[in-house]
Amino acid sequence: MTLTIAGTAAAGAAPDRVPLAGTKMTWGIVDKGPVPVDTPVSETVYLAVKDPAALARRAKEVSDPHSPGYGRFLGREQIREANRLDHAQVDRVRAWLTGAGLNVTAPDWRHLTVTGTFGQLNAAFAVTFHDYVFPPESGIKGHYLAPPTDLSVPAELGALVLGVGQVPILVRDAGQAAAPRRSAERRPHLDAGAAAQQCSQYWGQRPATGLPPVNGATPPLAPCGYTPQQLRHAYGLDSRGVTGAGQTVAVVASSMDTLEQDINTWSDRVGTQRLRPGQLTRVPSPDGSPPEKPGDGGYGAMIEATIDAEAVHGIAPDANIVSIGESTAQGGNLLAGLSYALDHTDASIVSLSLANDPPPGLRQAFEQIYQEGALQGVGFYFCTGDGGFRPNDTGGDWMMNGYAGSSWVTAVGGTSVAIGQDGKRIWETGWGTPVSDLSKDGTSWEQMHSEGGTGGGRATGQPQPWYQHGVVPDRYAATPDGHRGRVGPDVAFDADPATGMVIGGTPLNGSPDSDPSTWHYTEHTFGGTSLSTPLFAGVQALAQQARGGKRFGFANPALYQRAGTPAFRDVTAYRLPSGDPATAVLYRSNPAGGKTPELHHFLATQWVEKTDEYQPPEVGSGFDTETGLGTPTGAYLSSFNGH
Structure with a gap:
């Protein structure tokens, strides 16, 4: 069932779904095949705001020195109440994820955390995650779990779901340093x-x-x-007396x-x-x-x-x-x-x-x-x-x-x-x-x-x-x-x-x-x-x-x-x-x-x-x-x- 869904997504024949661009594996590294479906996984699903255009407009109003609203900032609670999705909208996203068997929690109003197995994650996003490794001569250890096709979400949720927290997912080999999850700009000392x-x-x-x-x-x-x-x-x-x-x-x-x-x-x-x-x-x-x-x-x-x-x-x-x-x-x-x-x-x-x-x-x-x-x-x-x-x-x-x-x-x-x-x-x-x-x-x-x-x-x-x-x-x-x-x-x-x-x-x-x-x-x-x-x-x-x-x-x-x-x-x-x-x-x-x-x-x-x-x-x-x-x-x- 899962593999069939992923195949459909890969062929691009799923008009009822919206792809999350940029989430497929694009690096030229070795594909070791599908991740076992019973492998545990945790991911973050990021949600849109209620009205993206209104958020951008209000942000400009408080930031533009020529605007009458310049510097009139809001409190974090006011911002949350004005921009978070309605409960019904969040429930629709939650129902899609739980329908695939994933457990869903809401750490804050901006995102959901899902836990379960890769089989359940595959079903939710209509993909099959694969296990990728760098060739031995690279010296880079660790595994990257990612799909060969972009993740996708049901079309009716496309305006509500922005993306997931981390794909490819890095799994480090015990005792080995791997390529970093994120890159910081650090010059040699x-x-x-x-x-x-x-x-x-x-x-x-x-x-x-x-x-x-x-x-x-x-x-x-x-x-x-x-x-x-x-x-x-x-x-x-140092000439203005400010510290x-x-x-x-x-x-x-x-x-x-x-x-x-x-x-x-x-x-x-x-x-x-x-x-x-x-x-x-x-x-x-x-x-x-x-x-x-x-x-x-x-x-x-x-x-x-x-x-x-x-x-x-x-x-x-x-x-x-x-x-x-x-x-x-x-x-x-x-x-x-x-x-x-x-x-x-x-x-x-x-x-x-x-x-x-x-x-x-x-x-x-x-x-x-x-x-x-x-x-x-x-x-x-x-x-x-x-x-x-x-x-x-x-x-x-x-x-x-x-x-x-x-x-x-x-x-x-x-x-x-x-x-x-x-x-x-x-x-x-x-x-x-x-x-x-x-x-x-x-x-x-x-x-x-x-x-x-x-x-x-x-x-x-x-x-x-x-x-x-x-x-x-x-x-x-x-x-x-x-x-x-x-x-x-x-x-x-x-x-x-x-x-x-x-x-x-x-x-x-x-x-x-x-x-x-x-x-x-x-x-x-x-x-x-x-x-x-x-x-x-x-x-x-x-x-x-x-x-x-x-x-x-x-x-x-x-x-x-x-x-x-x-x-x-x-x-x-x-x-x-x-x-x-x-x-x-x-x-x-x-x-x-x-x-x-x-x-x-x-x-x-x-x-x-x-x-x-x-x-x-x-x-x-x-x-x-x-x-x-x-x-x-x-x-x-x-x-x-x-x-």
């Missing part, structure tokens, strides 16, 4: 300050003596990792229970005030599922949580921080963390350094959460991604992080910044930093190769939002069909690992396959849009305090209202007086336990082969696809005084 003679406390402090020259001159040693005070001063954020007091920022990434201790140790070492009692709230997981373990993706998440919390604290030392872990439940995903932030915290700023591209139906579930946040006075800030150079299958678009491509989030890109001895910004350019390795004989630098850069470009399937009209040039926004699309990033901040910030914590000493009880506090320099995003979230805490504690909610309309003003520094390509690009030598730890010098070129573009069809994100005058509107200044904060 660099040793910070461990050997002072191999790095500089500020730009140009020490020359890289004993190494080959560049354009006839000795390049400088890269910074050891800027401190928060250096960044605050260079960006003019984020009275504001709450949520960061979403699984953390260790040493997070508070680590932040305080780091604060002592970099000259930032310690956390006051109760300033940090740590939520191990949003739904009661077990916290992530190091070998199951937790190691990287713990580092991310440390970066995020210290970046926020460094820029806004008096802001409260809520660190929300990630769901490990089967069928769980990032929406659990976002829902928790809205339902159980007073955070008005939510920073996420996570990257993924949800399927269309699930993307709408995210849009609803973002719009709900806008109504509640909560803004979501996403990294644009590192490397950021993925052409999509529609042609012509340069994709950034799919989460950041939403028109209802603030997408944060990255820059490279040089801070001088006096603490002032010497120069800043878009983050695109190819690297040259030292030749084997140590007499020259080899050909450049890509080290990454900020993501950016036109988001797929997202029309141009109202706030980008007249600001984003058509050369970025125009689509092949003659329309205009959403372009990111919106803003930027320091992200280059070669000019990053020093981070300290216990996870930085660990690894995916080691015992956390053996880890100890250490420091490294980190970069990436994983850094720039929480740094800008800290800036927003300062700005909200500057405007008398008033929340932004969804901030993009207010940001674009300041386009071309002193509130933002227009970031362009930087060249030395000789006309050559700036370079710096950075020492990276190698597997042998030593340090290897690398020459970083601040070209403000990724070192990739360009074609007529595809171009990487770029930096230039005005709005661009690496830095958006630019980077904030002290004038950005003062622009909100009395507003």
Whole structure:
């Protein structure tokens, strides 16, 4: 019976059903055949809101500075009552699922949790789940359970059901690390300050003596990792007397229970005030599922949580921080963390350094959460991604992080910044930093190769939002069909690992396959849009305090209202007086336990082969696809005084 239904769906001969696009297995990995029908399973079914158009309209009204409803936010209970489906509509969805034998519970008004067997899940969604594995030579362990055809729902429920929480479903092999359920943007770490003679406390402090020259001159040693005070001063954020007091920022990434201790140790070492009692709230997981373990993706998440919390604290030392872990439940995903932030915290700023591209139906579930946040006075800030150079299958678009491509989030890109001895910004350019390795004989630098850069470009399937009209040039926004699309990033901040910030914590000493009880506090320099995003979230805490504690909610309309003003520094390509690009030598730890010098070129573009069809994100005058509107200044904060 189940196989017959799945076959019908695969043939596309089921007009009484609506497919959930993007839920079939598309990876080129080994199909081991159908999952046994008696295998237990748990999944999440996401529901639509009562009137999607009305939700979007109301979210715009409270977010647009030109609207009479601007800033008139609603309480979470008001939002729930106005937008949740009627009981009769939910009962229809429940009846469909229970009719297939699944057990159904309702943890909140946005979704249902179903438990049962894969045979029952197959019957409900008219598919057959298969067991997929990566070939042995890939080195990736674990199994992915997914159907070879898209899930589908009864046509009469198509407007009520948006998607499911996690397909493919990852099943990890015991004791083995597998490819992650979700992808976080984390740049490789660099040793910070461990050997002072191999790095500089500020730009140009020490020359890289004993190494080959560049354009006839000795390049400088890269910074050891800027401190928060250096960044605050260079960006003019310490001139307005604001510290984020009275504001709450949520960061979403699984953390260790040493997070508070680590932040305080780091604060002592970099000259930032310690956390006051109760300033940090740590939520191990949003739904009661077990916290992530190091070998199951937790190691990287713990580092991310440390970066995020210290970046926020460094820029806004008096802001409260809520660190929300990630769901490990089967069928769980990032929406659990976002829902928790809205339902159980007073955070008005939510920073996420996570990257993924949800399927269309699930993307709408995210849009609803973002719009709900806008109504509640909560803004979501996403990294644009590192490397950021993925052409999509529609042609012509340069994709950034799919989460950041939403028109209802603030997408944060990255820059490279040089801070001088006096603490002032010497120069800043878009983050695109190819690297040259030292030749084997140590007499020259080899050909450049890509080290990454900020993501950016036109988001797929997202029309141009109202706030980008007249600001984003058509050369970025125009689509092949003659329309205009959403372009990111919106803003930027320091992200280059070669000019990053020093981070300290216990996870930085660990690894995916080691015992956390053996880890100890250490420091490294980190970069990436994983850094720039929480740094800008800290800036927003300062700005909200500057405007008398008033929340932004969804901030993009207010940001674009300041386009071309002193509130933002227009970031362009930087060249030395000789006309050559700036370079710096950075020492990276190698597997042998030593340090290897690398020459970083601040070209403000990724070192990739360009074609007529595809171009990487770029930096230039005005709005661009690496830095958006630019980077904030002290004038950005003062622009909100009395507003």
